[in-house]
Amino acid sequence: MRFEISSQPIDPAELRRTLENIRAGACVTFEGWVRDFNEGRTVLRLAYEAFDTLAVKEGERILEEAKRDFDIFDICCVHRSGVLELGDLAVWVGVSAQHRGAAFDACRYVIDEVKTRVPIWKKEFYEDGDSGWINAGAG
Amino acid sequence: MRFEISSQPIDPAELRRTLENIRAGACVTFEGWVRDFNEGRTVLRLAYEAFDTLAVKEGERILEEAKRDFDIFDICCVHRSGVLELGDLAVWVGVSAQHRGAAFDACRYVIDEVKTRVPIWKKEFYEDGDSGWINAGAG
């Protein structure tokens, strides 16, 4: 079980290997990719900023909840920080389990919770030169 | 979009790359692994046998249904045939989509349908020297 904020590129093949277990029949992974378009605007790149200590603490809590609530063997999540280009891997979640239902449910639980609870912020840089922090409406 | 029965080992990293798309924000994969225990018996290895022509035809129908019913970009499924050892990758499903909900739903749909509709059969070889075709009850 491992939650990490990484300033370096994520290697999904290497992370997947950490989940291998001959008692496991299923492995589900989620990858979040940087895409070129969001809410009607053309995106050129992103920057992620994290409150590292609390992000790891809250991320580990989410993984513990998943281990407690779903019948899984192992679970891992790595989230990028820093500047990312189009197509880059922003977040990776992987789960191994005896059966696929629990693996799907736990994987989805983790990414849903990470997106709403872990203190990470995303700034988008647009084609028109503008930029902005996502969700940080003027209030 | 691609469905394949493969007598050779599946390379998940290579398959994942075929789904890359800068309009996609999410990628979900499912892997089925050969595990050492099923229905109370210790398994040593498996053999998969496929009715190749119909398996590919039915597999492609399932992928088309997923493309029609979920808002996804690309989808791929490869299933092994032949003898597999513990820990080997038996089936891989990958989906890319703009958003994660559709990617999760489509991935799960495909593996659920593949397991019940595609003409592939699994023989388990047990520790005690016995073996048997799964689901082929004496009737």
Add this chain to the structure above:
Amino acid sequence: MKKTIQVQYFAILREQAGTAAETVQTEAENPGELYQTLRERHGFTLEPAQLKVAVNDDFAPWDAVLADSDRVVFIPPVAGG
């Protein structure tokens, strides 16, 4: 009238038939009648209700009309994944 049907076997049916394929001269009108004949010959343990049928590489009903040179496969319960 006798016709020639190519039958292919997979999994438990292949093992019980002792062969992966055979060419059958038969008067069976449809896959249901054909399975009945072959079941008697080979001692298949699976009931028709447990099987599906493919004719010429696609799923077909048990009462599909068989023609000369058709290829028939009886499909045991699948177990992929």
Add this chain to the structure above:
Amino acid sequence: MKKTIQVQYFAILREQAGTAAETVQTEAENPGELYQTLRERHGFTLEPAQLKVAVNDDFAPWDAVLADSDRVVFIPPVAGG
């Protein structure tokens, strides 16, 4: 009584404050009062209702009692993934 609080800023708050961290001498009893003061100083656009608070690297309520040397972070709406 004045206490010394270490404040760290992230994302839009960091940009609006013009700094990633500052040390504040304050009489604020709790993070709610502290944000009010800092909002006036830096012109933060986010309402308290849009923020969460962390004290000493864990989530805390707005009315948590602040002690000397505490570390405080105001957490804008997150947007991971």
